[in-house]
Amino acid sequence: MNPARALLVDDDPTILEVVGALLARHGHEVVGTGSGLKGAQFLRSEHFDLAVVDLMLPDLSGLELARQGVAKPDTVVVVLSGSTSVETALQAVKMGIYDYVPKPFRAEELELTLLRAIEKSQLNQENKRLREQIQGQRPGPHMVGRSDVWQNLQTLLRRVAPSPSTVLITGPSGTGKELAARTIHQWSLRAEGPFVPIHCGAIPENLLEDELFGHVRGAYTDARTDRPGRFQQADGGTLFLDEIGTMPMNLQVKLLRVIQEREFTPLGSTRTHKADFRLLAATNENLEDLVEQKRFREDLFYRLNVIPVHLQPLREHPQDIPVLVAHFLKKFARELDLPLKQVEPAALQALEAYAWPGNVRELENAVERAMALGSDPERLLLQDLPASVAGVLPTVTFPRLAQNQDLGRFLEDLERHLILEALQETGWNKSETARRLGLRRTTLLHRLRALGIPLDPMAEARASLAGGVS
DSSP, X not given: OOOOEEEEEOSOHHHHHHHHHHHHTTTOEEEEESOHHHHHHHHHHSOOSEEEEESOXXXXXXXXXXXXXXXXXXXXXXXXXXXXXXXXXXHHHHTTOSEEEESSOOHHHHHHHHHHHHHHHHHHHHHHHHHHHHHHHSOOOSOOOOSHHHHHHHHHHHHHTTSOSOEEEEOOTTSOHHHHHHHHHHTSTTTTSOEEEEEGGGSOHHHHHHHHHEEOTTSSTTOOSOEEOHHHHTTTSEEEEETGGGSOHHHHHHHHHHHHHSEEOOBTOOOOEEOOOEEEEEESSOHHHHHHTTSSOHHHXXXXXXXXXXXXXXXGOGGXXXXXXXXXXXXXXXXXXXXXXXXXXXXXXXXXXXXOTTHHHHHHHHHHHHHHHOSOSSEEOGGGSOHHHHTTXXXXXXXXXXXXXXXXXXXXXXXXXXXXXHHHHTTSOHHHHHHHHTOOHHHHHHHHHHHXXXXXXXXXXXXXXXHHOO
């Protein structure tokens, strides 16, 4: 056991001397005072591994001082009391003290209790250091990207995370609202607590209240046992209400009360429970519009929208697509037990040019399908992508000589086919295409213009998509 610092608060000088001697002979530093107010000042300004507090103090309630000690994360509290009140002892134990020692006490028993309390405090601190070390080595939430949009989002989430305030996350479906919520939780002071998500739109109205509040045995016919709800499950952690805009109006009223009072009553119970959780909510709808339509309570909206976080659709930050594709390739190679594939240039260009109306979720599904069904074990090919994605690039159809067709026109179509095929194989790299075709680069550019083949199909594809996507 390492040397520890102990605070002794007792208005009896003999107790201070005896307890101080018990700790000092084990090499522990002791600070003693007979004043509860002075003890509180010590707790606020200095670090102590152990606080030994007498309940009967002249200037401050011993219970209040013990509560302040318990609130210090690295301090273990032992209470001394000459009172025989069972109620007082229960109050002290419920607030989280380590032990309650009645007076008079045997010196040997108190000594053993105090040494065990110091050992517990130091073990708690060591576990905390190890957790922090592991968290520093552990990869963060899988939010990947490199665009300015992504960087700004990361900065915002890091600023939001330490706050206890409610966060409302908005954005189109598939943009990663739950992932953003998990990131906030992991970077918050509640990271060691549970993250409890619930999709409000996926649970029937008559079951949603039970999911949130829980029930006691006998609350209804099938309630054979007590069942904790999500409010209770999220105690000490984070509750995430996804698609909050779908919550029925009658439940919105009850949720508002839980947010305001931080307490709830399970179905069928008369007992109120405290609810210590941080609330995060998400929606793909405009809640202000729902408020105007009388489908969402205005007071609840303001309670939720304390810190707004908006996620942009993927088409607004296409620079992140290559990074996301690489991330999903690694993910599905591991999950499907397949070798890691490289993306051929034409496939990557198609992925970058597509508008992704389903956002990141649609991109993830496309990569998973290409990994699972692709024919090439080493490369993800354009033909492995969904037709809607692969079709963004110009298609290459081998020309056939029709009866009575002009031979010159046929040869021109054949030349166009060969050049397009070479361009797709090289990812529209003009120099490499010219080398494969045995042409000079200037000659290839001249033929592209003559055949009406765009020099940069990606620019044209993006321009057309931008004009057609609202």
